[in-house]
Amino acid sequence: MxxxxxxxxxxxxxxxxxxxxGGAISDxxxxxxxxxxxxxxxxxxIVFSTLQPVIFVLLFRYVFGGAVSQTLxxxxxxxxxxxxxxxxxxxxxxxxxxxxxxxxKSGMLERFHSLPMSRSAVLAGRTTADLTRNxxxxxxxxxxxxxxxxxxxxxxxxxxxxxxxxxxxxxxLSWVFATVGLAVGDPETAQAASFPVxxxxxxxxxxxxxxxxxxxxxxxxxxxxxxxxxxxxxRALMIGNxxxxxxxxxxxxxxxxxLIGLIVVFAPIAVRQYRKAV
Amino acid sequence: MSPYGxxxxxxxxxxxxxxxxxxxxxxRGIDLDVASGTVFGFLGPNGAGKTTAVRIFTTLLLPDGGxxxxxxxxxxxxxxxxxxxxxxxxxxxxxxxxxxxxENIQMVGRLYHLPAAEARRRAGEILxxxxxxxxxxxxxxxYSGGMRxxxxxxxxxxxxPDVLFLxxxxxxxxxxxxxxxxxxxRELVQEGKTILLTTQYLEEADNLADRVAVVxxxxxxxxxxxDELKDQIGGEVLELHVKDPAQIGQVAQALSGVGTGEPSIxxxxxxxxxxxxxxxxxxxxxSVRRLDDMKLALEDIALHRPxxxxxxxxxxxxxxxxDQQEEAGSGRRTRGRRRGRGRxx
Numbered sequence: 049m050x051x052x053x054x055x056x057x058x059x060x061x062x063x064x065x066x067x068x069x070g071g072a073i074s075d076x077x078x079x080x081x082x083x084x085x086x087x088x089x090x091x092x093x094i095v096f097s098t099l100q101p102v103i104f105v106l107l108f109r110y111v112f113g114g115a116v117s118q119t120l121x122x123x124x125x126x127x128x129x130x131x132x133x134x135x136x137x138x139x140x141x142x143x144x145x146x147x148x149x150x151x152x153k154s155g156m157l158e159r160f161h162s163l164p165m166s167r168s169a170v171l172a173g174r175t176t177a178d179l180t181r182n183x184x185x186x187x188x189x190x191x192x193x194x195x196x197x198x199x200x201x202x203x204x205x206x207x208x209x210x211x212x213x214x215x216x217x218x219x220x221l222s223w224v225f226a227t228v229g230l231a232v233g234d235p236e237t238a239q240a241a242s243f244p245v246x247x248x249x250x251x252x253x254x255x256x257x258x259x260x261x262x263x264x265x266x267x268x269x270x271x272x273x274x275x276x277x278x279x280x281x282x283r284a285l286m287i288g289n290x291x292x293x294x295x296x297x298x299x300x301x302x303x304x305x306x307l308i309g310l311i312v313v314f315a316p317i318a319v320r321q322y323r324k325a326v
Numbered sequence: 327m328s329p330y331g332x333x334x335x336x337x338x339x340x341x342x343x344x345x346x347x348x349x350x351x352x353x354r355g356i357d358l359d360v361a362s363g364t365v366f367g368f369l370g371p372n373g374a375g376k377t378t379a380v381r382i383f384t385t386l387l388l389p390d391g392g393x394x395x396x397x398x399x400x401x402x403x404x405x406x407x408x409x410x411x412x413x414x415x416x417x418x419x420x421x422x423x424x425x426x427x428x429e430n431i432q433m434v435g436r437l438y439h440l441p442a443a444e445a446r447r448r449a450g451e452i453l454x455x456x457x458x459x460x461x462x463x464x465x466x467x468x469y470s471g472g473m474r475x476x477x478x479x480x481x482x483x484x485x486x487p488d489v490l491f492l493x494x495x496x497x498x499x500x501x502x503x504x505x506x507x508x509x510x511x512r513e514l515v516q517e518g519k520t521i522l523l524t525t526q527y528l529e530e531a532d533n534l535a536d537r538v539a540v541v542x543x544x545x546x547x548x549x550x551x552x553d554e555l556k557d558q559i560g561g562e563v564l565e566l567h568v569k570d571p572a573q574i575g576q577v578a579q580a581l582s583g584v585g586t587g588e589p590s591i592x593x594x595x596x597x598x599x600x601x602x603x604x605x606x607x608x609x610x611x612x613s614v615r616r617l618d619d620m621k622l623a624l625e626d627i628a629l630h631r632p633x634x635x636x637x638x639x640x641x642x643x644x645x646x647x648x649d650q651q652e653e654a655g656s657g658r659r660t661r662g663r664r665r666g667r668g669r670x671x
Contacts, residue, residue, distance in 0.1 A: 071439060074436070074439065075436075075437055078433055078436040078437055079433075079437075081433075082422060082425060082429075082433050085424060085425060085429065086422065086424035086425070089424045089465065090424060154418060154420060154423075155416050155417070155418035155419070155420035156420050156422060158386060158414075158416050158418075158420060159414065159416065159420035159434070159481075160437065161385075161386050162384045162385065162386060162409060162412070162414040162416075163409055163434065163437045163438060164406060164407075164409035164410035164437075164438060164439065165409075165437040165438075165439075169437075326386055
């Protein structure tokens with residue numbers, strides 16, 4: 049097996065001059081499409097992603113809302129909706145974990161690894177597909193919110209900026225949950241493992257109730273964790289500043305710091321997990 | 327065949343290939359040279375190291391020692407270029423259940439960087455050829471196990487790879503689907519593809535493979551054509567079942583000198599086994615003639631060619647399809663977790 053002899057086989061170039069970056073983008077698009085088709089054809093995913101937040105809207109608006117609203121200066125539904133948006137993308141991010149774990153278990157990731165494709169495309173294709181899903185769910189849930197009385201107090205640009213922040217938050221969380229999914233490697237376990245991560249983030253937050261009502265030991269966490277910070281920023285953008293002393297810009301910068309921080313920390317971890325996973 | 331008219335390397339070559347998982351030696355130095363355009367069978371029980379070897383050849387795993395080349399490309403150094411030249415159908419049929427058959431193959435085609443139109447065209451062709459044209463627009467979740475496996479193999483062919491790795495392609499398939507898949511594999515070889523397939527089924531290696539390597543505990547313990555392996559353990563055996571067990575002594579005496587070795591006699595069952603080397607038919611005729619002359623009646627007489635089961639038993643001292651222990655050695659263990667085998671049983 050000496051290597052002195054000439055190359056014994058021709059190497060056909062079937063990459064069609066995409067180049068490395070072009071190839072990576074083309075791979076990610078192929079997988080983005082594949083994941084979206086999968087989402088569309090899994091009714092339970094559609095139900096989970098859309099019905100669940102709508103139920104939360106109704107539940108908090110009409111069942112818990114009366115009790116909570118006493119502590120607020122704005123109508124509870126206006127306080128609630130930005131929180132619902134954040135809660136929704138947290139729950140939705142679990143699907144990133146479930147999807148990757150399913151691909152790992154079914155051998156799809158192994159197949160992808162054996163193909164001449166970009167190493168980053170699987171995660172990029174998954175997280176962007178989940179971003180796309182969030183985009184549609186956010187629209188649907190906003191409509192539900194408007195129907196039950198949600199009103200924007202700022203202007204349409206504030207509302208759209210808030211939506212952008214929500215989607216970015218969802219995208220950042222996808223990377224966190226990608227790590228979870230690849231670590232557990234089984235869709236059921238991924239779902240089970242995600243819940244303990246999600247529950248404190250969503251409920252020990254300012255998403256549904258004011259942090260001021262929580263016990264003192266919980267408040268530092270509840271005030272500064274990413275769901276609260278993002279919810280406060282989205283709230284400030286959509287219904288204006290409800291807390292004197294902190295400007296909307298401050299909230300938004302804090303939220304952006306969290307989101308970028310999450311991506312910077314978790315994207316490399318997820319990529320490393322992915323390389324090791326197969 | 328070489329465009330440069332130089333040395334024609336084997337399509338798959340390994341030298342002293344080693345791989346450890348923790349303290350488990352999954353591969354203990356494997357040497358291999360698979361000629362282009364042939365089928366090479368990797369035969370062994372679960373945990374023998376077959377899958378580990380396939381995973382190294384397909385760049386999914388890095389070897390801990392030795393080297394391996396596929397189509398002249400080093401599996402470590404030239405991994406990226408190599409991936410464009412090989413196809414892999416792994417142990418768990420890796421198809422996306424939510425996609426249709428056509429979409430599955432198109433997706434793989436696009437990930438091989440075929441232009442979209444080309445990927446689509448080839449996907450149609452391949453589905454046709456694998457008898458999946460009718461099901462092309464159905465989601466793969468509606469496919470039977472055999473169809474799913476065919477789709478998996480079909481997907482691995484979309485970029486027309488030179489070398490195909492099939493890891494236990496027929497595990498869990500019903501006999502009919504197995505035959506179908508065998509026919510397809512034979513067809514691919516006729517087109518000049520090189521195929522390495524792993525199997526636990528001795529019959530499969532016997533049927534499909536030009537050469538067979540028997541693998542046990544991470545080492546190749548024998549290699550050759552199926553016939554060569556069978557010859558290694560002494561060829562054919564003539565087995566006689568006498569009608570009246572009381573006559574077994576007489577029968578044995580009548581047959582003295584027949585065959586190539588000492589007969590083994592089971593008086594209780596009335597059975598005599600005579601090793602016959604490669605001259606089975608001669609021994610058979612000889613026996614029939616002598617017993618007929620002496621009017622000794624037989625219940626049954628048969629010539630047994632050894633199966634690869636016999637080969638395995640004689641080489642390793644244990645049967646091939648027994649032990650499911652030592653799963654770690656199969657190489658599917660990732661950080662203490664195994665997966666993908668469940669549905670295949």
